[in-house]
Amino acid sequence: MLDESRHAHDLLTGRLSLRRPSPDDIDAIHAIHSDPATCLHNPSDALSKREEATELFHRWDDHWQRFGYGYWTVRRQGSDRPLGFCGTKTMDLNGMSVLNLFYRFETSSWGQGLATEAATAVVDWVTQRAPELPVIARVRPANTASQRVAIRAGLVRAAHLDLPGEDGLGWIYAKNLHH
Ligand SMILES: CC(C)(COP(=O)(O)OP(=O)(O)OC[C@H]1O[C@@H](n2cnc3c(N)ncnc32)[C@H](O)[C@@H]1OP(=O)(O)O)[C@@H](O)C(=O)NCCC(=O)NCCS
Numbered sequence: 001m002l003d004e005s006r007h008a009h010d011l012l013t014g015r016l017s018l019r020r021p022s023p024d025d026i027d028a029i030h031a032i033h034s035d036p037a038t039c040l041h042n043p044s045d046a047l048s049k050r051e052e053a054t055e056l057f058h059r060w061d062d063h064w065q066r067f068g069y070g071y072w073t074v075r076r077q078g079s080d081r082p083l084g085f086c087g088t089k090t091m092d093l094n095g096m097s098v099l100n101l102f103y104r105f106e107t108s109s110w111g112q113g114l115a116t117e118a119a120t121a122v123v124d125w126v127t128q129r130a131p132e133l134p135v136i137a138r139v140r141p142a143n144t145a146s147q148r149v150a151i152r153a154g155l156v157r158a159a160h161l162d163l164p165g166e167d168g169l170g171w172i173y174a175k176n177l178h179h
Contacts, residue, residue, distance in 0.1 A: 009069060013121045016114065018072035018086065021060055025073045028082035029053040037107050041140040044166040045104070063089050069126060071102060074118045083109045086118040088126050093136060093161060093172075099126055101137040103149060110145070119153035127176060134177045136161070138170035147173070 011018040021029070030053035032038055039046035047053055063070040071087030084105030091100045101123065103115045123135055136158070137150040151157075155173035162172050 011072065011121045011125055012077065013117045015076060016083075016118055016121075017075050017077045018118060018121060019075070020064055021057060021071065021073045021085070023057065025082055026050070026053050026057050028073070029057055029085070032082075032084060032104060032106050035107065038104050041143040041146070042167050060087075069129060072118070072122065074105070074114070082106075083114060084118070086115065086122050088122060088135060090133070094163070096134070098134045098136045098174075099130065101135055101150065101153070101155070103146070115145075115149045116152040119149050123153040123155070123175060131176070132178075135175045137173040138163075138165060139173060140167060141169060141171055147171070 007020065009020055027050075030047060030050050033045060033047040033053065033056070036046065047056065060071045067090060069087070070089060071085050073082045074084050074086055075082055084103065086101075086103040086105075088099035088101050091098055093100075101119060103119050105115050126133075126135060135155065137146070137155055139146045139150060150173040153175075155175045158172045158174040158177060161174065163170055
């Protein structure tokens with residue numbers, strides 16, 4: 001099943017398969033982003049209506065079309081059920097082009113090292129694919145789990161880049177900063 005839809009940009013880790021999102025993933029985008037627990041630290045990311053998940057999917061898909069990478073849907077190998085999403089998108093950070101690292105998983109999958117496994121694969125892949133771009137994560141100060149994932153994926157704290165965001169101060173973690 002998985003093999004029929006494998007593409008060059010699919011990523012495989014020890015336990016996980018990461019695939020470019022398809023419209024079939026909109027239900028999972030909606031379910032995961034409408035659970036208040038997954039947006040506790042980033043309430044501005046929370047979705048309520050399914051149409052918002054459809055719009056979000058299209059934004060993710062546009063990024064894939066423009067850049068050839070973006071956010072992946074994460075599943076256990078051999079399973080069709082999405083566990084979450086992990087990837088990067090281009091953004092401007094204080095006038096610098098960077099790749100913003102993202103991860104959000106359903107709560108039942110937490111605490112098994114899965115986000116770390118996915119984020120590590122994503123960071124390694126984008127660092128090879130776009131070595132000129134720093135990879136950053138913007139993390140709310142109380143979001144310890146997310147900070148740990150960023151560090152495990154090879155990013156280091158870059159406090160000089162901290163900046164306010166929609167949900168409050170974002171602590172910046174970075175890899176591949178050129179200055
Ligand atoms: C952040 C998130 C993706 C982590 O997923 P996960 O699969 O549980 O992460 P892992 O199992 O790989 O654990 C990573 C580390 O965080 C730690 N951790 C996990 N949950 C934690 C918690 N609630 N509090 C403190 N530490 C926690 C783990 O012990 C591990 O630490 P270690 O590297 O020192 O061993 C998940 O909690 C999530 O989806 N949160 C909501 C979305 C979100 O906040 N995204 C980030 C926005 S910046």
